[in-house]
Structures are given as structure tokens and as C-alpha cells.
Amino acid sequence: MANEAKPCPCHIGDTADYGGLGQEVQLEHINAYVVKPAVASDKAIVVIHDIYGWQLPNTRYMADMLADNGYIEVDSVLRFLTEQCGAKHIGAVGFCWGGVATHYLALQYQQIKAAVSVYGIIRDSDDRYELKVPTLFIFGEKDEIIPLDQVSVLEAKLKEKCTADYQVKIFPGQTHGFVHRKREDMNRTDKPSILEARSDLLNWLNKYI
Known part of the structure; x- marks a missing residue:
């Protein structure tokens, strides 16, 4: 249902110069990036990356941000989180293609x-x-990849069929990739929306996990 005229939207934005605070691990046949908070936690977040993969510095930055707020983070399987990380409360966050996968998990x-x-x-x-x-x-x-009429359809059908809590939030003036693919100091106009979206993300996880 997305705009097929732009089949690879995730090139939009700025790639951060960032190494990451976690470590790369091999989980069976899957390569993953794992970062843990400074204080032991039984909460975890599965971060599902966009088309650029888990090695993208921006994705690692978002993973580290979640860990800094008390979540174990790994873009891998639930079994690893429960058996090796001791996670009892698990959430999921996804960007672009990863947002589709997160929707599926939900x-x-x-x-x-x-x-x-x-x-x-x-x-x-x-x-x-x-x-x-x-x-x-x-x-x-x-x-331009996800027109507002598609978002309106999503909202209407969720209102009709969904019994779980949900929220659809649209950020004025923002484009695809604004939350994790733009540097916070890149544009004064964008920065408030970037920080608000990240705060909303964390508040939602903290509320339900």
C-alpha cells in the first residue's frame, strides 16, 4: 500500500558518526547487536531495523538510548532475551521495514x-x-512514502476493530526517517519533533512494560 514510486525510502536523512556501546553477537544463524543497561534489568526491547540493517550507526544509537533508559536491547529472537538476558517483560520497536515487522509482532x-x-x-x-x-x-x-490518506485508513480501521490500546501520532512537517536518521543538531526546526517522538517512544514502553 506504500508509495511504489519510491521503493527504497530509507536513504532519507543523515547517517550518524557513531560506534555504539554494545557488542555484536552470533545467535545461531543470526548476527545481532546487544546492549545492556548499566543496572540489571528484567525488561528488554527488540529493535527491528530498517533496510540498512543492524550495523547502521543510527540504529545502534537508538538501541543504546533504550538501554540507557533501563532496557536490554537486541534485534534478535525472544528466546535469547528470556534465556540468556533474563528478560521477563519484552517490547518491540521498529523503523520503516522494521515498523512493518513490529506491527506483525503486535x-x-x-x-x-x-x-x-x-x-x-x-x-x-x-x-x-x-x-x-x-x-x-x-x-x-x-x-512521501506513507501518504496521510493511508494513515487515516489505518486509524479508522483500528478504531473499528482494535480492542488493545493504541495511538497514531503524526508529526507536522516531518519526513520519512526523522526519528532516527537525522542528527539532533542537524536542524533547529526538526529537533523538537525528534526529541518529542523519542520521548513518546520511551513513555509508551515505560507505561506498558
């Missing part, structure tokens, strides 16, 4: 206690709206 996995889909491409089908867990959807008003 529909299928009740082990996930809360989800945040950040400019996740909208796939319209009848089985996409009966969320099992509280889910926050973040969009940019000027996102």
Missing part, C-alpha cells in the same frame, strides 16, 4: 507487552488491525 505475539512502529510501511488487509498488545504508531506529515 498482532501475533502476546509475549510482546508493548510495540512502537515508527513510520512503518502500511500494509492494508483485514487481519492487520486486531492488535494483541498496546501499540504506538509514529508518522511524519510530509512522508
